Amino acid sequence: MRTLLSDAPRASLTAFYWAFILYLLLPLTLMMAMSFKDANFVAFPIGEWTFDWYVKVMQDKQFLEACLYSIMIAAATTLAATTLGVWIAMLIVAEGIRGQVIIFALACLPAVVPGMISAISLRIFISTIDMPTGTAAIILGHTVHAVPFVVVMALTRLRSMPGNLVDAARDLGADSVVAFFRVTLPYLGPALLGGMIFCVLLSIDDFVRTFFLGGYRPTLPMLIFAKVQGGMSPEINAMATLVLVVTAAVGLYAEFLTRRARTR
Amino acid sequence: MxxxxxxxxxxxxxxxxxxxxxxxxxxxxxxxxxxxxxxxxxxxxxxxxxxxxxxxxxxxxxxxxxxxxxxxxxxxxxxxxxxxxxxxxxxxxxxxxxxxxxxxxxxxxxxxxxxxxxxxxxxxxxxxxxxxxxxxxxxxxxxxxxxxxxxxxxxxxxxxxxxxxxxxxxxxxxxxxxxxxxxxxxxxxxxxxxxxxxxxxxxxxxxxxxxxxxxxxxxxxxxxxxxxxxxxxFIGETNLLRSTVVGTEGDVAALSWNGITITANPGGLSPRVGEYLYVVLRPEAIHCSAAEPTSGNRIKGKIRQRVFKGNHTSLMVEVGAGTLLNTLVHPSDVAQLNGEDIWVGWNPETATVIPDRHAHN
CATH class of the missing domain: 3.40.50.300 (P-loop containing nucleotide triphosphate hydrolases)
Known part of the structure; x- marks a missing residue:
């Protein structure tokens, strides 16, 4: 029998849930709303609405260049992290290799080390090997951070792979390289795509590592940070809104892909 | 080739x-x-x-x-x-x-x-x-x-x-x-x-x-x-009769199985008296009848269990104290075996004799 008393925990749980959602979305909503404000400063009330800030952002050469730079770094990071990550995952599931647990632990370490520590140690590292700060150093830093995510995603998929798929390919005349590219890699496909999109998002989003390892060319977060220091303007809100919409769409798509890969 | x-x-x-x-x-x-x-x-x-x-x-x-x-x-x-x-x-x-x-x-x-x-x-x-x-x-x-x-x-x-x-x-x-x-x-x-x-x-x-x-x-x-x-x-159902050799004459060996005397063809084996052998008897090689068979091995027994399997019936027949034989009876023959007491019989040639590898007596 349902009573008000037995419903109370459920009702409070629901209330907390909605409070949490509000807490999550309110700042974002505010930021987005301000990007449509027809004035030079960020404050209530909004009064006049406009798309001018978006037009301005799209014509902002600095913004476009930073976008391009971020995308370039994200692409390079993704390529490097995916290659390394799949390779490490293959090592971990391979037979006859010792210390697979240690390999796995080491591969996952960068994901749990605080960004700050990671950034400082990377900075010390590159100056020790006389590597200049800038694009290459940023890519290195982002890759180190992204590899664990690829490893975990590839590993989950590899572990669900029937062991004799590769045997079957070998049996039908494929050497191990052909078997990898024609059977293992396509099998990893969906999980890998999800992992790659995750790499892209991690890289585009990264601020701390980029801050420590970057040169004079700003990435998108660096640019926005610099602009915020010059004072808030609805232009920044428009920029942030654009970034939010694009990354959220890509992120949701990645989640959809990995979900489908898991159920297939 | x-x-x-x-x-x-x-x-x-x-x-x-x-x-x-x-x-x-x-x-x-x-x-x-x-x-x-x-x-x-x-x-x-x-x-x-x-x-x-x-x-x-x-x-x-x-x-x-x-x-x-x-x-x-x-x-x-x-x-x-x-x-x-x-x-x-x-x-x-x-x-x-x-x-x-x-x-x-x-x-x-x-x-x-x-x-x-x-x-x-x-x-x-x-x-x-x-x-x-x-x-x-x-x-x-x-x-x-x-x-x-x-x-x-x-x-x-x-x-x-x-x-x-x-x-x-x-x-x-x-x-x-x-x-x-x-x-x-x-x-x-x-x-x-x-x-x-x-x-x-x-x-x-x-x-x-x-x-x-x-x-x-x-x-x-x-x-x-x-x-x-x-x-x-491993292959098929079987009765394994562990028996002692009592005597041999040409192709016929007289064996004692749990006190019951049976005969078998030892094939290539030349068993000595007192040696242990296995007689492999398939259920379908055993003939169950109400009347005593006229030739071959024949033992009087009691039906202890009937298991209907559709195209045949499996009868567990007790032929000595606690000694059971698994037999297979066709549907048309089951009807005449309504009593508990029956005869089981088989042609000695349908059974196979295997040496008992583990017995070194």
Whole structure:
């Protein structure tokens, strides 16, 4: 029998849930709303609405260049992290290799080390090997951070792979390289795509590592940070809104892909 | 004729565990050969060694006369149908079958022709563009079979491919497999623990136990004249009568089985008086009747259990204190056996005599 008393925990749980959602979305909503404000400063009330800030952002050469730079770094990071990550995952599931647990632990370490520590140690590292700060150093830093995510995603998929798929390919005349590219890699496909999109998002989003390892060319977060220091303007809100919409769409798509890969 | 497959003193051990113990086996071309045995008897290991996925600890494996002991799987002209089929999930049926052909370097036209020919053989023409996930178990089985047959291997290896199917489909596939083997004239090497599968399909059955060959022969011989207690027990239902030799005269040995005197043909054995022997008696070789039989072995007994099995009835007949015989009675004969007391009898020639290896009295 349902009573008000037995419903109370459920009702409070629901209330907390909605409070949490509000807490999550309110700042974002505010930021987005301000990007449509027809004035030079960020404050209530909004009064006049406009798309001018978006037009301005799209014509902002600095913004476009930073976008391009971020995308370039994200692409390079993704390529490097995916290659390394799949390779490490293959090592971990391979037979006859010792210390697979240690390999796995080491591969996952960068994901749990605080960004700050990671950034400082990377900075010390590159100056020790006389590597200049800038694009290459940023890519290195982002890759180190992204590899664990690829490893975990590839590993989950590899572990669900029937062991004799590769045997079957070998049996039908494929050497191990052909078997990898024609059977293992396509099998990893969906999980890998999800992992790659995750790499892209991690890289585009990264601020701390980029801050420590970057040169004079700003990435998108660096640019926005610099602009915020010059004072808030609805232009920044428009920029942030654009970034939010694009990354959220890509992120949701990645989640959809990995979900489908898991159920297939 | 040169054998297609030859195992020459092949051993395989994992640490202290001996999986295959000095295997010597040669298999003629065009035959359906089954390796039969319980799990862990070394049959699958033998198959994997022939496929190239395991390397023998010692010994040689010859394929069409060539030593392939150390040749990797992709360079051997054998193909495996795996237990769970191992179809490539991201490739269509046609692509799966074409895989081995592409790697052989055939041109597109030849591949296309071969794939349609094989699909036609198993009536899956309409499924060429489907993914394996969209097929039924039996269809997947056929695709796996065709994929393995496509590159025209010297031997087709089948690793318990029917075990994932339900009983009805399994029987159907047994007949289909045998038909395909006959149609293609390929050498099939089939591994199973299911004696019924082995009996249904094989030209030759190799019974393995503890890494060794127990007995090898055609299904009739193995069933009718098992060479060891293990084979007698593993293939079909059986009554094993452990008896002492009382006397011999030519082809007839008088035996004492739990105090009951019976006769048997010891075959090639020349047993001494006092020696222990096993008499292998199949349930269907025993004749149950209300009246005493006029010839052969005959014992008076009591029916202790009747089990109706549809096309026959299984009777457990007590012939001595606590000594039971498992017998098989046809439906038409059951009616006259309504009483508890009956006679069981058999022709001594239908029973097989096996030496008791473990008795050193």
């Amino acid at each position: 040169e054998p297609v497959v030859q195992f020459d003193n092949v051993n395989k051990s994992y640490g202290k565990h001996v999986a295959v113990d000095n295997l010597n086996l040669s298999i003629e071309g065009g035959k359906f050969v089954t390796l039969l045995g319980p799990s862990g008897c070394g049959k699958s290991t033998s198959l994997r060694m022939l496929g190239g996925f395991e390397t023998p600890t010692s010994g040689r494996i010859l394929l069409s006369g060539k030593d392939v002991t150390k040749v990797p799987p992709n360079k051997r002209n054998v193909n495996i149908v795996f237990q769970d089929y191992a179809l490539f999930p991201h490739m269509s049926v046609a692509k799966n079958i074409a895989f081995g052909l592409e790697l052989k370097g055939l041109d597109n036209q030849a591949i296309h022709r071969r794939v349609s020919e094989l699909l036609e053989l198993v009536q899956l023409q309409d499924y060429a563009s489907r993914l394996p996930a969209e097929l039924s178990g039996g269809q997947r089985q056929r695709v796996a079979l065709m994929r393995a047959l496509a590159p025209d291997p010297d031997v087709l290896l089948l690793d318990e491919p029917l075990s994932a199917l339900d009983a009805k489909l399994r029987q159907q596939m047994q007949i289909e497999l045998k038909a395909i083997q006959e149609k293609t004239g390929k050498t099939f090497m089939f591994v199973t623990h299911d004696q019924e599968e082995a009996l249904t399909m094989s030209d030759t059955i190799v019974v393995m136990n503890k890494g060794r060959i127990e007995q090898m022969g055609d299904p009739h011989t193995l069933y009718g004249r098992p060479g060891s207690v293990f084979v007698a027990n």
